Amino acid sequence: MKLKALLIMASVYLVIAGLGFILVPEVFGVGAVPADPSPALIAYLRVFGSPLLGIAVLDWIARNEPPSRARSAIVMGNIVGFSTIALLDIWGLFHHARPATYVFVVIHSFFAIAFIAMGRKQAMP
Numbered sequence: 001m002k003l004k005a006l007l008i009m010a011s012v013y014l015v016i017a018g019l020g021f022i023l024v025p026e027v028f029g030v031g032a033v034p035a036d037p038s039p040a041l042i043a044y045l046r047v048f049g050s051p052l053l054g055i056a057v058l059d060w061i062a063r064n065e066p067p068s069r070a071r072s073a074i075v076m077g078n079i080v081g082f083s084t085i086a087l088l089d090i091w092g093l094f095h096h097a098r099p100a101t102y103v104f105v106v107i108h109s110f111f112a113i114a115f116i117a118m119g120r121k122q123a124m125p
Contacts, residue, residue, distance in 0.1 A: 003075070003118050004063045010078060010111055011059040018052030021045055031098030055081065067122060075119045082112040 020028035025045035026037060033041065055077070062074045086108035092101050 001114060001118075003071075003122065006111075006114050006118055007059045007063040007074075010082075010115075011056045011063070013107070013111070014052045014056035014059065018049040018056060021049030021052065023049075031100055072119070072122060075115055075122060078115040079112065079119055082108050082115055086112045 017028075025042050026033050029045060033045070058074060059078065062071055065071045086105060089097070089101050089105040089108055093105065
């Protein structure tokens with residue numbers, strides 16, 4: 001896989017997740033959000049969508065960039081972000097997380113492993 005394709009896939013995924021948190025947090029958080037969530041909880045969940053949209057834009061713009069320290073930093077940021085969330089998903093499975101967590105373990109682990117592989121392939125300029 002090429003880095004460009006990976007950045008595009010990550011960008012699309014992050015846009016979907018970001019918009020899900022912002023526009024339909026009750027649906028997006030099914031199984032984790034109570035049936036009658038407080039307005040404070042909904043507002044709190046919506047906050048998470050904003051940085052996801054920002055990272056999506058960063059990944060989208062970086063998809064066509066040549067090798068550079070900045071592009072390497074973007075890859076590293078994705079490694080940290082996706083690895084952390086994959087580990088948190090796995091931790092959640094051991095603590096009775098919602099069934100959808102199994103799907104997110106696969107998705108987030110895929111991105112973490114793919115970005116790690118790309119980071120290893122890419123030489124730091």
